[in-house]
Amino acid sequence: MSGICEGSQDNVVDDDSRGKGREMRCDARDIGSEGDDEACAVRVRRAPGMMAAARRAIAAVTATVASLGMLAACSVSFNGGSNGGNGADSDKVQTFEPAKGKAEATLNIASGSENKEVADAIQQAVDDSGVAVTMNYMGSLDIMGALKNGGDKYDAVWPASSMWISMGDTKHIVKDAASTSTTPIVFGIAKSKAEQLGWADSSGKTTPVKTADILAAVSSGKLKFSMTSATQSNSGASAYLAFMTALTGRDEPLTAADLNDAKLTNQVAALLKGVDRSSGSSDWLKDMVVANPDRFDSMVNYESLVIQADKQLDKAGHDPLVAIYPADGIAVSDSPLGYVDRGQNLDDAFAKFQKALSSKDAKLLFERAGRRTGLGGTLAYGSDDQVKQSFRAEWGISTSADTLKTIALPAASVIDQALTVYQTKLRKPSYTIWVVDYSGSMSGDGKDGVVRGLTSALDPTQSARYHIEPSSEDVNVLIPFSSAAETPVTARGTDTGDLLRQAEDRAATGGTNIYDGLSSALSILPNDLSDYTTAIVLMTDGQSETLDKSSFESRYRSSGRDLPIFSIMFGEADPSQLNELAKLSNAKVFDGRSGDLAAVFRQVKGFN
Secondary structure, three states: OOOOOOOOOOOOOOOOOOOEEEEOOOOHHHHOOHHHHHHHHHHHHOOOOOOHHHHHHHHHHHHHOOOOOOOOOEEOOOOOOOOOOOOOOOOEEEEEEEOOOOEEEEEEEEEEEEEHHHHHHHHHHHHOOOOEEEEEEEEEEHHHHHHHHOOOOOOEEEEEOOHHHHHHOOOOOEEEEHHHHHEEEEEEEEHHHHHHHHOOOOOOOEEEHHHHHHHHHHOOOOOEEEEEEOOOOOOHHHHHHHHHHHHOOOOOOOOOOOHHOOOHHHHHHHHHHOOOEEOOOHHHHHHHHHHOOOOOOOEEEEEEHHHHHHHHHHOOOOOEEEEOOOOOOOOEOOEEEEEEEOOOOOOHHHHHHHHHHOOOOHHHHHHOOEEOOOOHHHHOOOOOOHHHHHHHHHHHHOOOHOOOOOOOOHHHHHHHHHHHHHHHHHHEEEEEEEEEEEOHOOOHHHHHHHHHHHHHHHOOHHHHHOOOOOOOOOOOEEEEEEEOOOOOOOEEEOOOHHHHHHHHHHOOOOOOOOHHHHHHHHHOOOOOOOEEEEEEEEEEEOOOOOOOOHHHHHHHHHHHHOOOOEEEOOOOOOHHHHHHHHHHOOOEEEEOOOHHHHHHHHHHHHOO
């Protein structure tokens, strides 16, 4: 995949609200432009006495624009504005500090992106415990990987589901893990669409819908939906496991034998053909649907994010999403928080924060955000007016525990095997066009980094380590460009060796014209892409010549295609140009300047 909220419309957390995440928000296009210091300062929300320090930090950013690094406790992010477009993906860190007094300690937490929505509860726990927390938002697979690596730099993990701790904690370093709240993974379907399908009436009351009914709607062409990648995001993985478990017709966990059952896997593959847009982040997926309700009318996501989406859609006067709970099997996120014992002696601070997070005040804020904190998935504070405004019957929200027919999770080894089967056989194939800058400035480290990133994403052996390997039906196209686009190189299926060799052998020379490269990508697309999830991935380190910009944008709009253009930014790339492309195509920009290019390319593949 995701500002603090991926794909958001400048979602600054203000000190006047309960969520007082300390962050600096500056549009990349503001940096170095007229009035940039003041424009950025408006977005800085600080406790009294900290504004002057914030302004000094902003001035430092302006003076050292090439680095755009982390300053003090601030997280610098680039926001592409509304319409689903994100700026550079360097916005995944948020620090919460106590409103009064100095923090006795700071916990560094690896967290799922969905926890951005419970900032109020986090801030409440920080205030009550006196312990600051830094939230590092990432995908479930990254959290699992951090645990396998001994916890990396993290003091705690807060994934969406316990299964990622079970799969990743091979060194047995996670202590005192406990659920903070629960939320089921549901279908959020535009009310008018749900009525057409016969799954809801005009009041929002829903009828029981089984997974087989959803499969039938997809197969008949009546339903398409957006969903996160099952190998990169918990909501996608959980939904996928629930689909497969329900379609077995048994009330038992999946087994390895089920994954070899051709009838079952064919059904799951047919259901996944309904995916019309993939995402690496549940939160970004929600924002995309909210920003483009006429284009995206159905998604698989957490109930809590469907609630958040409906609040925004309702405010904007749009058709709300109705929550559909598959009657024969549903996955529930238990959102566990656990201490990572690396010998850092922060267990006391963790215990204080965890206790505060389970207080009545914090739980109330969880429920106001759309999470459940009662026993068995019920509400503990259902009589609260703000909780009622979240769990609204006209949105199809059911507060009865009977609605949640929870699937039993399979063994960790079966989950791992199921993710491999998803990636290599069952998911909708991807058609990805990699538009790569080979201008002179990319010579050396720039080109080498791109080649390493492409290899990590497309080499079957390397990419298999992250469950992003190509399937036999995938299509990958490389379009090198400098002053003009060059001849495309196409790889079908898993045979990507020649594409990667040509990517490495090609010399970097000439100017930068990203629009000619993108126009070339549009020209080679087949007429029928219904069998693929399709994306253009642009990689550049410079500002493009703009002579071809208008003609490309006109050509893109006239094509009528929903084709996301994801950008990976290197070096001196112009964020404003890339943000414009993201807004044009309902996509986002990733920051490739951090040095961990394999991680960046893995994130990109989560969106395709």
